[in-house]
Amino acid sequence: MQPVNEMKLEFLSKSSNEAFARVVAAAFVSQLDPTIEELADVRTAVSEAVTNAIIHGYENETGIITMVCRLYDKSVEIEITDNGKGIEDIELAMQPLYTSKPEMERSGMGFTVMESFMDRVKVRSKPGEGTTVTLYKTFGSGERAGKNQDK
Amino acid sequence: MEIRFSNRGSTLIAAFSGELDHHFAEYAREKIERELIKATTRNVIFDLTGLSFMDSSGIGVLVGRYANIRKLGGKAAIICSNSRIRKILEISGILKLMPVYGELNDALRALPGA
Numbered sequence: 001m002q003p004v005n006e007m008k009l010e011f012l013s014k015s016s017n018e019a020f021a022r023v024v025a026a027a028f029v030s031q032l033d034p035t036i037e038e039l040a041d042v043r044t045a046v047s048e049a050v051t052n053a054i055i056h057g058y059e060n061e062t063g064i065i066t067m068v069c070r071l072y073d074k075s076v077e078i079e080i081t082d083n084g085k086g087i088e089d090i091e092l093a094m095q096p097l098y099t100s101k102p103e104m105e106r107s108g109m110g111f112t113v114m115e116s117f118m119d120r121v122k123v124r125s126k127p128g129e130g131t132t133v134t135l136y137k138t139f140g141s142g143e144r145a146g147k148n149q150d151k
Numbered sequence: 152m153e154i155r156f157s158n159r160g161s162t163l164i165a166a167f168s169g170e171l172d173h174h175f176a177e178y179a180r181e182k183i184e185r186e187l188i189k190a191t192t193r194n195v196i197f198d199l200t201g202l203s204f205m206d207s208s209g210i211g212v213l214v215g216r217y218a219n220i221r222k223l224g225g226k227a228a229i230i231c232s233n234s235r236i237r238k239i240l241e242i243s244g245i246l247k248l249m250p251v252y253g254e255l256n257d258a259l260r261a262l263p264g265a
């Protein structure tokens with residue numbers, strides 16, 4: 001399927017860019033007219049993925065994070081990529097409560113939050129090369145669909 | 152992000168506003184720790200009603216402070232009205248450590264000595 005719109009953003013792995021990335025993603029996705037709740041879901045999931053790239057991918061060294069957003073008729077696909085450390089065992093990393101940095105007060109809930117706020121989360125990673133997390137969400141499946149039926 | 156502190160008896164109320172993410176986690180951690188070591192503090196209420204955003208970094212901040220509150224023999228509670236933040240609290244399992252309330256008065260009633 002061809003996207004109806006697409007954008008690509010590159011930014012440095014600075015923690016101040018976490019807010020920047022989620023604001024940009026939300027602004028772009030707004031074109032699909034999602035509900036406020038759906039938009040909040042996207043902001044949260046993007047924040048988790050970008051924070052992971054900064055903390056785990058680059059381990060607080062400076063690197064480049066790429067965010068690609070593709071809009072379809074009623075859905076969005078957001079790809080967040082770092083060229084950092086990579087993940088050895090993706091299945092383990094995605095388990096609730098698993099964290100490789102407990103001493104940094106991480107709770108190991110980032111992937112679980114992404115999965116419960118989006119429809120699907122895909123992770124591709126190679127140790128030493130980097131990680132790409134893709135977040136998928138279809139809008140209008142919840143509240144708004146119900147409202148339309150009322151008309 | 153901003154945190155304002157007030158006291159009710161031996162209970163410290165930490166009222167957050169703005170967005171709590173990884174960028175502000177360190178600041179939040181230090182600010183609360185500075186209040187926790189004061190002798191007047193026993194229990195803590197984390198008032199999240201002023202937050203417009205929180206992700207799992209906020210969970211780390213709350214759980215980390217909870218561990219220290221317990222070490223000092225205190226209890227903790229959360230106030231939250233935002234549905235997305237509430238959902239994060241629920242899936243994180245943090246509600247097993249600290250109860251969540253919709254309003255300050257309910258949280259105060261649940262803690263002794265407030």
Ligand SMILES: Nc1ncnc2c1ncn2[C@@H]1O[C@H](COP(=O)(O)OP(=O)(O)OP(=O)(O)O)[C@@H](O)[C@H]1O
Nearest residue numbers: 052053056057093099100106107108109110111207
């Ligand atoms: N971009 C990444 N690069 C390398 N490792 C990663 C990346 N993203 C996640 N990981 C690994 O997956 C683990 C789980 O990530 P998750 O976001 O679920 O938890 P966390 O970041 O450790 O804690 P929290 O998100 O609750 O603060 C991390 O501890 C880390 O080991």
Ligand SMILES: [Mg+2]
Nearest residue numbers: 048052110111
């Ligand atoms: Mg994380």
